[in-house]
Amino acid sequence: MSATTEVRAGSAPDLRPGTLGTADIAFFVVSAAAPLTVMAGVAPIAIVLGGIGAPAGYLLAGITLAIFAVGFTTMSRNVRSGGAFYAYITRGLGKPVGMGAALLAMIGYNGMEIGVYGLLGTATADTAHALWGIDIPWLPVSLAGLLLIWWGGFRSIDFGAKVLGVLLVAETGILLLLAGGVLIKGGASGIGLGSFAPEHVLVPGTAAVLAFAFSAFTGFESTVIYRREARDPSRTIPRATYIAVGFLGLFYAFIVWTVIQAFGDEAVVAAAGDDPGGLFFTAITTYVGGWAADLMHVFIVTSILASLLAFHNAINRYGLALSEEGVLPKALATVHPRHRSPYVAGIAQTVLGAVVVLGFAAAGADPYTQLLLWVNTPGMIGLMALMLLAAVAVPCYFRRVSHREGRMRTVVAPVAAAVLLVVAIWLVVSKVALFTGASPLVNTVLVVLVPAVFLVGIGLALWLRRTRPEAYAGFATEPNE
Structure with missing residues (x-):
């Protein structure tokens, strides 16, 4: 999602320039996080x-992400790109690393989305059994979900935003209703x-909780995606x-804490393990x-669909940007003449x-x-690695350009965030078996996939620099470059 993702005429989403305020953009990020999916669907395992x-x-x-945001948002004031992490990483660490980060983002978001189709299948099956006493297989549900999400992305970003708004209010409301009932009754x-x-915090299992927690913030970079539409970026x-x-x-912390109170400190772990x-x-x-x-049974299914739609739209934007820049096949840059959506990229993502x-x-x-x-694991680690690269890119960028920003924002905060992210990634990788429950071989493959994709991206950049210098030169550039 470089400058070309959002800025180029004809390929930009149908949100109008200068129409979004602070609350609007924050809403998009929170919607992408799908709170009910994170809580009812994943938090019990945490x-x-x-x-x-x-x-x-x-x-x-x-x-950790708030500290990271200090340097990240400071850089957003100095880089006019409407893109996300890989555009910033390119500015700070160079095009080869930026292209590696772009492929890492593609793997990360695809991993985070595709894995959730398994949750959609099981949650829908559970809902059907709980409400109507019928048992349905998960696979048809997941495949139907793939088609539904493709259609939502095809209809445009604006359509998706309206859907997300309704679902966000419903799922947040039901969680607050639960929290209120627990607190009122003690x-x-x-x-x-x-x-x-x-x-209770400094225990080995906290590493696994961090994996779930960081994956819950996966809409984080969406704030800069909407730079073009922001009133005062x-x-x-x-x-x-x-x-x-x-x-x-x-x-997230409040809702998980209230559920723990609902069962009591002594009983909640056993209750979560049993069901x-x-x-x-x-x-x-x-x-x-x-x-x-x-109601919660219904809302968790709609919440999962909201999460899938947000991931689908983000992946399509990456595909659109990278195809326009010559990194991916040009067909992926095809925009529907009516809906203004990158529908070919959407088809490719759905097929995958x-x-x-x-x-x-x-x-x-x-x-x-x-x-x-299993599919979420490389996605989650990849997105954490993407944030680490973005944190490192901030001080590197500000060392090379003239600016009026203070050292706290351009050096201290991003370096502190990088250190915290290194620790978090190490904890997650070292305890990945707690998260996946898989064999050592499977865990090794899931973890190694992340650096392997990053290195492929660097190799692709070097190949483009030698064989297609115009594509290499145009990668992640701003409009006036």
Whole structure:
């Protein structure tokens, strides 16, 4: 998502320039995060692995990204690109590293999206059983979801934003209703803050919680994607970034903490382990009522669809940008004349998703513990590595250009963020078996895939520099370059 992604006439989304304020952009980022999917669909596993200290993992991820945002948003004031991380990485670390980052982003977002089709299948099957007592296989649901998400992306970004708005209000409301019921009734054994005590936070399982927590912020870079549509980018983007990160970090931690109170510190880990998919539904049935659990069943499916649509649109924009810049086949840059959507890129992404989903189904894989967690793992690590590269790029960029920014923003904060991200990535990689439950061979493949893709991107850049210098020169350039 370089400058070419959003700025070139004819390929830009149908949001009009200068129409989005701080709240609008923050809304897009929070919508992409799909809070109910993160909470009811994934947070129970975080509790199983991290214990009652799981809420702290979400806070730690939020704090790390808030520090990262200091340098990131400072750079956004000085780089007019409407692009995301790889455009910034290119500015700071050069085109080869930037192209490696671009491919890393493609793998990261594809991994995060395609794996969620497994969650869509299991969550829909659970909903059908809970509401109507019928059992449906997960594969047809996942394939139908692929077609539905393709159609949503085909209809345009503006259409997707309207859908996301409705779903965000519904899913946030049901989670707050659950939290209110727990707090009003005092939980299972009183309200306590044991989740934030050091002896519950500084445990090996916290590394696995960090993996879930960072994946919950995957819409983070969306703030700069909307630079072209922002009314006052130098002010709007930083504000929207801090609001989105602050809200998500606090909201995730708060909801997980209230669910822990619903069962009690002594019982919640066992409850989550016995029935991770039903943890939130049991809590809301107990503290609010069965009608609320029925609503939550419906909303978790719609929340997953919202998450998938946000990922799909982000991937399409990357495909559009890289094809316009000559890195990917030019056909992917084709924009629908009516809907103004990169529909060929959308078709390609949908076909890739179908191949992966069908491959896992043919192998008899579990849609949750294997399709979701295995495919998400390289995606999540890849996006964390992308943020690390972006943090390193900030001081490198400001060393080469004249500016009026302070050292706190251009050196101290980004270096601190880079250190924190290195620690987080190391913790996740070293404890990846807790996250995937897979064999050492599978875990090695999932982890090694990330640096392998990055190196392929660097190799592609060097090949383009030698064989197609015009494509290499135009990569991630700004409009006046």
